[in-house]
Amino acid sequence: MLFYDYYSLLILLPLMVISLIIQGNLNSTYSKYSRVQNSRNTTGRDVALSILRSAGVNDVSVECVAGRLTDHYDPVKKVIRLSQDVYNGTSVASIGIAAHETGHALQYAANYTPVRVRSSIIGITNFSSNILYFLIILSFISRLPVICDIAVLCFAVIFIFQLVTLPVEFNASARAVANVGNMGYNDSDLSGVKKVLSAAAMTYVAATLVSLGQLLSFFLRTRRE
Numbered sequence: 001m002l003f004y005d006y007y008s009l010l011i012l013l014p015l016m017v018i019s020l021i022i023q024g025n026l027n028s029t030y031s032k033y034s035r036v037q038n039s040r041n042t043t044g045r046d047v048a049l050s051i052l053r054s055a056g057v058n059d060v061s062v063e064c065v066a067g068r069l070t071d072h073y074d075p076v077k078k079v080i081r082l083s084q085d086v087y088n089g090t091s092v093a094s095i096g097i098a099a100h101e102t103g104h105a106l107q108y109a110a111n112y113t114p115v116r117v118r119s120s121i122i123g124i125t126n127f128s129s130n131i132l133y134f135l136i137i138l139s140f141i142s143r144l145p146v147i148c149d150i151a152v153l154c155f156a157v158i159f160i161f162q163l164v165t166l167p168v169e170f171n172a173s174a175r176a177v178a179n180v181g182n183m184g185y186n187d188s189d190l191s192g193v194k195k196v197l198s199a200a201a202m203t204y205v206a207a208t209l210v211s212l213g214q215l216l217s218f219f220l221r222t223r224r225e
Contacts, residue, residue: 008217015213019206022199029199030069033093034085039186044086044098051102051179060105064088071097073104075119080105096193099180100200103172114167125161128154139222148222155215162208169204173197 042050048062062080064087065071071082080101086094107115135151180193 008221011213011217012210015206015210019203019210022202022206026199026203029196030093033096033192033196034089034091036092036192037090038092038095038189040184040189041090042095043088043090044082044094045088047095047098047180047183048080048082048102050183051099052105054179054182055106055109057105057109060109062087069097071101073101073108075104075108078105078108092189092192093196095180095185095189096176096196097200099176099193100172100197102179103175104168106175107168107172112168112171114164114171118161118164118168121157121161121164125157128157132158136218145222152215152219152222155211155218159208159211159215162204162211165204166208169201173201 045062045064052058052060052062060078060080062082064084065081067083068085069083071086073080080098082098082101085091086097104115132151132154135147135154139147139151176197177190177194181190185193
């Protein structure tokens, strides 16, 4: 058991460090390009609405929400929610993030397959997340194999969700870069947008690797015991 405790650390610790580095890079890149004004002096809201109109998507609205980097698309209410700095901001970071979230709205409008798959497993993923830590504690107390197996299954569901999220996020960023490139922004703007979205995309890669590491380490530990 002690061997697998150390083995788990060998799996998870490097992944946690990598995750922190990637998150730090995102914060640094976002901070840098949030201070660089875009060449057209347009806000994130302007960009989102322009992309929606160009794509013929008329049933999606754009709202402002509180917080930093709280931007997201709500497919149920069909609302693109942009943080205050992005909604009202005229920075390169603002237009990139707004275009990315609008990319998610376009995915749903186009019935993009990976986003449909992810939507179909959100419920079971949330349920797995909610019961997982209770199962982990219970598995170490009871030592019942069935509890361990259910916990491993929950880890697997979460990993699959993270894995499916990757093409969704990368595709939304690709749509964002293409749309910004077609809107008359200069090369400097486009370069900054790519860097911001690339930094953001890597956080999803890190989350997927950490999820896989948690699955493997718990699986090995329970099988050893």
